[in-house]
Amino acid sequence: MHFDLTDDQRAIHDAAFRYAEAELHPLFARMDDDDWYPPDLMRKLGADGYLGLTAPTAQGGSGMDLLSAGLVAEAFGYWNTNAAFIWGPHENLCLNNLLRNGTPEQIARFAPGLISGETIGALGLTEPGAGSDALGSMALKAVRDGGHYVLNGRKMFISNGPVADVVLTYAKTDPSKGARGISAFMVETDTPGFSVAQTLVKMGWRGCPTGELVFEDVRVPARNLLGVENGGVGIVMSGLDIERAFLGLPYIGAAQRCLDLSLDYAATRRQFGRAIGTFQMIQSHLADMAVAIESARIYAYQALAACDALKQGEGGRGAIHRLCAGVVLNGSAMIARVTDLAVQIHGGSGFVWETEVNRHYRNARIASLGGGTTEMRKIIIAEELFRARGLRPD
Ligand SMILES: Cc1cc2nc3c(=O)[nH]c(=O)nc-3n(C[C@H](O)[C@H](O)[C@H](O)COP(=O)(O)OP(=O)(O)OC[C@H]3O[C@@H](n4cnc5c(N)ncnc54)[C@H](O)[C@@H]3O)c2cc1C
Incomplete structure (x- = not known):
């Protein structure tokens, strides 16, 4: 393309x-x-x-x-x-x-x-007992009661959760149907029964409140149901594809920042009477960083452009599903390598908490976990590869 x-x-x-x-x-x-x-x-x-x-x-x-x-x-x-x-x-x-x-x-x-x-705004899918198996293990229930749904359960690791006014919340409306029994709700956090159990202290993404949310008999008006009852899986899956493609972009920016800081440092830091940027091993690191960033950038742009063409309910399967999982898989490996090399080029300074490359190094660790882990991304890619060829290994 x-x-x-x-x-x-x-x-x-x-x-x-x-x-x-x-x-x-x-x-x-x-x-x-x-x-x-x-x-x-x-x-x-x-x-x-x-x-x-x-x-x-x-x-x-x-x-x-x-x-x-x-x-x-x-x-x-x-x-x-x-x-x-x-x-x-x-x-x-x-x-x-x-x-x-x-x-x-x-x-x-x-x-x-x-x-x-x-x-x-925030989005609540993950639960204390439902991470990679977010749909199958979902325990938060929504039971219809007249003009309302009553929500009970917990959500975990929710970005913006502790400060959110509205949480797009997934809940089981028909547990007998498994993943096909999930619905999405716009939950206003001033509704009685909603509370924040904890704001997590993290190694990166600091200042971004991430929390555990509690729903105790939270009465959500039926008009806040997003899509149709038990139609949440389509919203989750297409939303996850777009999330994977979209949230890879800040990492491209962060990686570029690490490369630029490393270039500046390599041009000014002197050892053995010369700038360290004259040493071929440092140049090799810089070249590896630049190529990794550039290829991840093109791949991510391609996925976002493809997501633009998605219609409502599309996504979550097929080529776009594989593409978005691939972009975030590749992007997370890229940011881990680039931030590691940036710290290496900065020597001992890169190990100091308050340096900017150190901040990016710590932030990078989430990239292989959030929005589905590396392992889940690989499972998606392999499954879609088999499916595209009409194969079902068992
Ligand atoms: C900072 C942060 C922000 C987040 N923001 C949000 C948010 O806004 N909204 C939201 O809903 N969620 C959010 N999450 C949750 C995130 O999506 C989950 O953490 C992630 O999906 C993994 O779930 P888990 O942590 O429960 O790990 P688990 O699912 O318990 O996995 C533990 C390990 O087992 C591996 N594993 C699990 N199943 C398999 C398998 N079948 N094969 C091989 N390996 C497997 C995993 O890959 C992982 O290495 C956030 C998480 C963090 C840390």
């Missing part, structure tokens, strides 16, 4: 890059050092036009294609990956899923607050 960005897409990236340098980068060190969540961040992003990128302009959004929004994610990841991973779950996991699956009435009710940043 030939791939090139349009002039508009380049302009979107460049504007976001300058914006993130000015507005997001100054927050990065404090977020990481103090596990500080910037309370005004989302309202500011909303006021400055960086929320609702893929929402139609008629709904107050920017009407961008997914790839253009991904270029913003890349720019944010370059200057402040932690801010990117507050913004991304809100923008993509919650808002984009609402836009793709909500009724006009639901979109009119929830989208304006999410686009202005007045309300914070």
Whole structure:
């Protein structure tokens, strides 16, 4: 597939890059050092036009294609990956899923607050006992009671969960049907019975609140059901494909930042009377980093462009499923290697907590876990390879 960005897409990236340098980068060190969540961040992003990128302009959004929004994610990841991973779950996991699956009435009710940043969004799929087997082992139940569904259970590792106003929550509505008995709900967190059990202390993504959420007889109006009852699996699977393609972009930005910092360091740090960038082994590291980043970037752009063509309910199977799993598999290996080499080039300084490459090194560890682990991505790819050839090994 030939791939090139349009002039508009380049302009979107460049504007976001300058914006993130000015507005997001100054927050990065404090977020990481103090596990500080910037309370005004989302309202500011909303006021400055960086929320609702893929929402139609008629709904107050920017009407961008997914790839253009991904270029913003890349720019944010370059200057402040932690801010990117507050913004991304809100923008993509919650808002984009609402836009793709909500009724006009639901979109009119929830989208304006999410686009202005007045309300914070999250997505709750994982549970304490349901990680890689999120659908099969899901225990959170929703039982219909008149005009409401009553939700009971827990969600775990939910990005933005501790600060969210609305959580796109998956629940079992018909446990006898397994994965085919799951539904999606827009749950407002001021509903009685909803609470945050804990905010987790993490080695990376610091300042991005990640938490365990509790649902005790939470009465959710039936009009907050997203899609049809027991139709949640389609929303999960297509949403996961887009998430995998989209949330790889901040890592491309972070990796590029590590390469740029390493180039600067290699050009100025002197040993044996010369800049370390004159040593061929350091040059080899820099070349490996650049090639890994460039190939991951092209692969990720290709996946996002393919996701743009997805219609409602599509995705979660076939070539696009394999492509998105492949992009995140490749991207997570890329960011692990690039951040490791960046620390290596920085020598002892790279081991110091407060250096920027160290921050990226710690952040990179989540890339092979979140949104489905490396092992699950490989399972998806292998299954789709067999399926494409009509084979079923048993
Ligand atoms: C910082 C952070 C943010 C997150 N944000 C969100 C969010 O916003 N919303 C949300 O819903 N979830 C979120 N998650 C959850 C994330 O998607 C899960 O952590 C992930 O899917 C893995 O689940 P688990 O942690 O329960 O691991 P487990 O499923 O318990 O897996 C443990 C290990 O066993 C392996 N394993 C499991 N099954 C198999 C198998 N069949 N074959 C081979 N190996 C296997 C796994 O690959 C892994 O190595 C987040 C997690 C983190 C850490």
